[in-house]
Amino acid sequence: MASSLQSSGMLTKEQMVYLFDQFDYLTSQSDVKKRISDAVKDKQEAVAVTTAIQEEIFLEMGIDPGFGIGCLGKLNSTFENDKELMIGFYKFLAKEEMACEEAELGPEGFEQKMIAQQQLQEQQLEMLMYMRKFSLDEQSVILQKLNIKHIVSTLNSCENEMSKLQKQLESADFDPEASLLSVEEMEEAGRRRVSPVFGGR
Numbered sequence: 576m577a578s579s580l581q582s583s584g585m586l587t588k589e590q591m592v593y594l595f596d597q598f599d600y601l602t603s604q605s606d607v608k609k610r611i612s613d614a615v616k617d618k619q620e621a622v623a624v625t626t627a628i629q630e631e632i633f634l635e636m637g638i639d640p641g642f643g644i645g646c647l648g649k650l651n652s653t654f655e656n657d658k659e660l661m662i663g664f665y666k667f668l669a670k671e672e673m674a675c676e677e678a679e680l681g682p683e684g685f686e687q688k689m690i691a692q693q694q695l696q697e698q699q700l701e702m703l704m705y706m707r708k709f710s711l712d713e714q715s716v717i718l719q720k721l722n723i724k725h726i727v728s729t730l731n732s733c734e735n736e737m738s739k740l741q742k743q744l745e746s747a748d749f750d751p752e753a754s755l756l757s758v759e760e761m762e763e764a765g766r767r768r769v770s771p772v773f774g775g776r
Contacts, residue, residue, distance in 0.1 A: 579637065580634075580637055580638060580639040580642075581637060581638045581639060581642065582638075582639040582641075582642040583642070585646055585649065585653055586638070586643065586646040588654065588657065588660050590636060590638070591646075591650065591654075591660060591663070591664070592660070592663060593636065594629065594632055594633070594636070594643070594667075595663050595664070595666070595667040597632045597635075598625075598628065598629060598632060598667060598670065598671070599666075599667070599670050601628055601632075602625070602628070602670060602671070602674040607628065608674070608677065608678070610624060611624045611625065611674060611675070611677075611678040612677075612678040612681075614678070615678045615679055621674070621675035621678045621679055622671070622675055624678075625671045625674055625675060626644070629643070629644065629647075630643070630644065650664055651664075676688070
């Protein structure tokens with residue numbers, strides 16, 4: 576009955592995690608992929624179907640769908656200090672985006688995009704690893720050339736921080752192809768030694 580559905584307060588971390596896990600499982604199933612793909616072929620928005628899937632999960636959990644969707648919109652502010660949950664939330668958003676793209680591009684087009692992204696990420700990682708040979712000031716100059724000033728401080732982290740740096744690059748607001756510099760361009764930028772990005776004027 577609708578009256579028994581949770582419709583007030585805020586969802587718990589456990590409820591959020593259950594939603595994320597169920598959504599990840601369902602959108603990996605062939606019948607659900609077909610459901611989203613068929614909707615796109617019928618000129619429907621893929622995101623409308625993924626939202627409907629989330630609402631169905633909420634109903635299964637005894638949660639009012641509209642209330643549940645609203646809680647997702649508040650998750651950033653409510654759980655901003657819960658790193659584990661926030662990572663799960665971003666994975667959930669990425670999974671939804673991938674499910675929509677796969678339906679919109681088709682299996683072949685989606686696979687080609689994934690291959691291209693993987694190649695770009697490998698090039699970015701190679702570039703970042705090469706940059707570690709430069710001093711912090713030189714790294715700042717190179718990153719200034721890329722307009723990614725907000726990740727300068729992470730370049731001084733140990734090797735196991737490289738994956739986090741790569742994710743920051745992926746989420747930065749710039750053309751992915753512009754995130755690559757050749758060895759020659761990095762060498763030239765390093766030699767110029769202009770004022771560090773965060774240095775005083």
